[in-house]
Amino acid sequence: MSAIRAVSGRALPLRGDDIDTDRIIPARFLVAVTFEGLGEHAFEDDRAALSGAHAFDRPEFRGASILLVNRNFGCGSSREHAPQALQRRGIRAIVGESFSEIFAGNALVLGLPCVTASYEVVEKLQSLAEAQPDIAFTLDLESETVTAGDLTASVALKGATRDALLAGTWDSTGALLARFDEVRAVAAKLPYVGGFQASTGR
Amino acid sequence: MGATLFRKIWDAHAVRTLPNGQTQLFVGLHLVHEVTSPQAFEMLRARGLGVAFPDRTVATVDHIVPTLSQARPFADAAADEMLARLSRSCAEHGIRLFDLGDERQGIVHVIGPELGLTQPGMTIACGDSHTSTHGAFGAVAFGIGTSQVRDVLASQCLALDPLKVRRIDLTGRLAPGVAAKDVILALLARLGVTGGNGFAYEYGGEAVDAMSMDERMTLCNMSIEGGARVGYVNPDETTFAYLSGRPFAPQGEAFERAVAWWKTLASDGDAVYDDRITLDASSLEPVVTWGINPGQSVPVSGHVPHETDADGPERASLSEALAYMGLDGGERIEGTRIDVAFIGSCTNGRLSDLREAAKIAKGRKVSPHVRALVVPGSVAVKTAAEHEGLDVIFRDAGFEWRNAGCSMCLAMNPDRLNGREVCASSSNRNFPGRQGSPTGRTLLMSPAMVAAAAVAGEVVDVRRLL
Ligand code: SF4
Numbered sequence: 001m002s003a004i005r006a007v008s009g010r011a012l013p014l015r016g017d018d019i020d021t022d023r024i025i026p027a028r029f030l031v032a033v034t035f036e037g038l039g040e041h042a043f044e045d046d047r048a049a050l051s052g053a054h055a056f057d058r059p060e061f062r063g064a065s066i067l068l069v070n071r072n073f074g075c076g077s078s079r080e081h082a083p084q085a086l087q088r089r090g091i092r093a094i095v096g097e098s099f100s101e102i103f104a105g106n107a108l109v110l111g112l113p114c115v116t117a118s119y120e121v122v123e124k125l126q127s128l129a130e131a132q133p134d135i136a137f138t139l140d141l142e143s144e145t146v147t148a149g150d151l152t153a154s155v156a157l158k159g160a161t162r163d164a165l166l167a168g169t170w171d172s173t174g175a176l177l178a179r180f181d182e183v184r185a186v187a188a189k190l191p192y193v194g195g196f197q198a199s200t201g202r
Numbered sequence: 203m204g205a206t207l208f209r210k211i212w213d214a215h216a217v218r219t220l221p222n223g224q225t226q227l228f229v230g231l232h233l234v235h236e237v238t239s240p241q242a243f244e245m246l247r248a249r250g251l252g253v254a255f256p257d258r259t260v261a262t263v264d265h266i267v268p269t270l271s272q273a274r275p276f277a278d279a280a281a282d283e284m285l286a287r288l289s290r291s292c293a294e295h296g297i298r299l300f301d302l303g304d305e306r307q308g309i310v311h312v313i314g315p316e317l318g319l320t321q322p323g324m325t326i327a328c329g330d331s332h333t334s335t336h337g338a339f340g341a342v343a344f345g346i347g348t349s350q351v352r353d354v355l356a357s358q359c360l361a362l363d364p365l366k367v368r369r370i371d372l373t374g375r376l377a378p379g380v381a382a383k384d385v386i387l388a389l390l391a392r393l394g395v396t397g398g399n400g401f402a403y404e405y406g407g408e409a410v411d412a413m414s415m416d417e418r419m420t421l422c423n424m425s426i427e428g429g430a431r432v433g434y435v436n437p438d439e440t441t442f443a444y445l446s447g448r449p450f451a452p453q454g455e456a457f458e459r460a461v462a463w464w465k466t467l468a469s470d471g472d473a474v475y476d477d478r479i480t481l482d483a484s485s486l487e488p489v490v491t492w493g494i495n496p497g498q499s500v501p502v503s504g505h506v507p508h509e510t511d512a513d514g515p516e517r518a519s520l521s522e523a524l525a526y527m528g529l530d531g532g533e534r535i536e537g538t539r540i541d542v543a544f545i546g547s548c549t550n551g552r553l554s555d556l557r558e559a560a561k562i563a564k565g566r567k568v569s570p571h572v573r574a575l576v577v578p579g580s581v582a583v584k585t586a587a588e589h590e591g592l593d594v595i596f597r598d599a600g601f602e603w604r605n606a607g608c609s610m611c612l613a614m615n616p617d618r619l620n621g622r623e624v625c626a627s628s629s630n631r632n633f634p635g636r637q638g639s640p641t642g643r644t645l646l647m648s649p650a651m652v653a654a655a656a657v658a659g660e661v662v663d664v665r666r667l668l
Binding site: 015016017018020022023026027028030031032033034035045046048049070071072075076077078079080081083098100101102105106109110119158159160163164167169171172173175176177179180182183186187189190191192193195196197198 | 456
């Protein structure tokens with residue numbers, strides 16, 4: 001894993017609150033044993049309903065890597081398939097008013113930063129991307145800013161998330177296994193782990 | 203100064219502070235199902251890792267199983283492969299699996315409690331957002347993603363940030379015909395679908411004290427729909443009585459010791475909460491969702507809102523929901539015609555839910571234009587319901603009586619909506635496309651309300667059918 005300090009690219013504005021993971025990747029595409037190929041099905045039903053007018057289908061946003069969303073993005077099911085699908089479609093960072101916690105956590109373990117900004121800032125960024133789809137955006141995680149053209153706006157992300165991305169340590173498995181003796185010690189003290197036997201109970 | 207149950211359990215399970223500032227938390231019970239685990243097992247394989255605590259890990263199959271014929275191989279080869287993968291992975295790692303054909307199989311959030319696997323004081327994780335259900339027992343239960351499933355398999359731990367705790371006091375008693383489902387829908391309408399972000403919800407008060415475990419599970423199940431990843435009820439005599447004698451609960455003297463420990467875990471009387479709200483449960487009536495998120499609901503006597511009832515960004519959400527549902531705004535919710543009725547899911551697929559629905563179905567007939575399904579949450583629920591003759595009541599009324607599974611709660615098995623059908627559903631999500639048709643429409647309500655709608659062919663106040 002290498003550190004992620006900044007993400008640069010064109011932006012893709014996707015308006016709407018409460019865009020849930022069923023919409024990001026409909027459940028029927030979860031009947032599979034790998035995440036491969038999920039990218040092409042991202043927003044499949046929403047895109048079909050808009051027959052070509054969905055932001056993910058519009059030619060001017062093709063190849064964009066920074067997704068601009070509104071409130072409560074990624075709510076609903078805990079499926080990691082949702083950030084997987086977006087990442088496999090070329091999304092490298094998401095800027096939004098707010099995210100569901102499970103979604104943001106799932107995205108982080110993939111090294112896909114979800115940063116938050118105020119309604120006004122998101123609105124400005126979305127309007128800018130719509131008006132000038134070719135303009136380059138840069139999300140700088142270190143200074144917690146987004147810049148595009150003349151516009152510089154502040155965004156926020158949790159300290160722990162920021163540190164993990166900057167240090168390239170967002171994959172948690174290694175850290176969780178580092179001091180396994182301590183895990184065993186905590187387990188041994190929990191009365192239920194020992195089956196509430198007299199010797200282990202309180 | 204007292205502590206909350208959340209804090210006590212968190213502290214007992216905290217291993218250490220990780221370099222990134224998060225807490226490494228030991229997971230007491232890891233529940234696994236076929237959909238969110240195959241990639242996790244694959245990641246383990248790729249890294250040459252094993253399962254750290256296979257005896258604290260339990261698997262079952264629920265999301266993709268057909269509820270009509272369950273003969274293998276399934277018509278859907280990919281679905282069959284998922285089941286085969288899970289049983290291979292479980293065999294390889296020594297994980298207990300309640301597979302199809304096992305009398306303990308069922309929706310993961312239904313079988314954990316009914317087998318006594320779910321117990322107070324535990325931390326519980328599962329690759330499914332409705333893991334909050336298990337909080338009904340005074341456990342701290344998290345829904346997690348696939349990479350976290352990998353983490354728990356490999357280390358029996360999660361890297362997490364602590365949550366704040368919001369105490370929700372439900373005063374008074376529920377009126378006849380008003381169910382736990384109505385309480386949580388009313389709470390979601392009040393607190394919003396993002397109101398719980400960063401919080402664990404602690405439910406208490408007279409109405410909760412009086413609830414059965416099944417009802418408490420319904421309440422905790424939908425915490426996640428409000429953004430709260432964790433919901434719980436402090437353990438009490440109702441909890442202990444439910445667990446006594448369950449196959450995986452401690453037995454004999456060990457049970458007595460367990461109860462003694464469990465009693466120490468409940469939030470202290472002087473516990474300090476980050477937020478506190480009160481809802482008068484006695485004032486509630488049955489609730490029905492009209493929109494495309496579970497917070498968009500009205501009491502059954504109410505009217506769908508007008509687009510002009512909100513402004514700013516709220517207005518856009520409101521008009522999107524009205525357009526998707528094909529509503530003008532302002533119409534009475536009662537009288538909304540339905541095409542499908544679904545009783546089941548981890549929210550309302552337990553025995554008491556089926557009993558409440560059967561009371562309404564008994565001696566009545568499903569409206570001729572309605573397709574109605576009853577899908578027990580587990581094999582054990584199905585067997586118990588048949589023992590009581592509930593299957594006969596439902597069949598006589600014109601409901602289909604199916605095998606256990608997630609069924610029409612989501613579109614991962616053959617049970618789906620077609621086209622723009624409107625479904626009265628006892629499940630938990632009314633998102634666009636959730637029930638399998640990209641244009642299908644879902645009205646969430648209690649199981650008794652679904653039965654009433656099935657009979658009437660339209661949304662109706664169940665209290666008139668009691
Ligand atoms: S019943 Fe529905 S919500 Fe519950 S676990 Fe199954 S699919 Fe998920």
